[in-house]
Amino acid sequence: MPKTILIVEDDDLLRDLTAERLTSLYAVIVMSCANADEALHRLCNQELTSWVMTDIHMPEAWTA
Numbered sequence: 001m002p003k004t005i006l007i008v009e010d011d012d013l014l015r016d017l018t019a020e021r022l023t024s025l026y027a028v029i030v031m032s033c034a035n036a037d038e039a040l041h042r043l044c045n046q047e048l049t050s051w052v053m054t055d056i057h058m059p060e061a062w063t064a
Helices: 012-025 036-045
Strands: 003-008 028-033 051-054
Touching (some): 003 036, 012 028, 028 036
Parallel strands (some): 003 028
16 A cells, blocks of 8 residues: 655645656645644644655744
């Protein structure tokens, strides 16, 4: 079963490029979110997430 990576990044271009690069290099499933609230919702409702990659300066007062 492939690993699942959750990318949390508010910059659309960076989020899309990171997801594209990861899926082209590795046999992984990539999910992406634009903010911390969406990420927390996905993490709470997802069966298994292997890795989380996050921006360290998130909008809406969330930081990594």
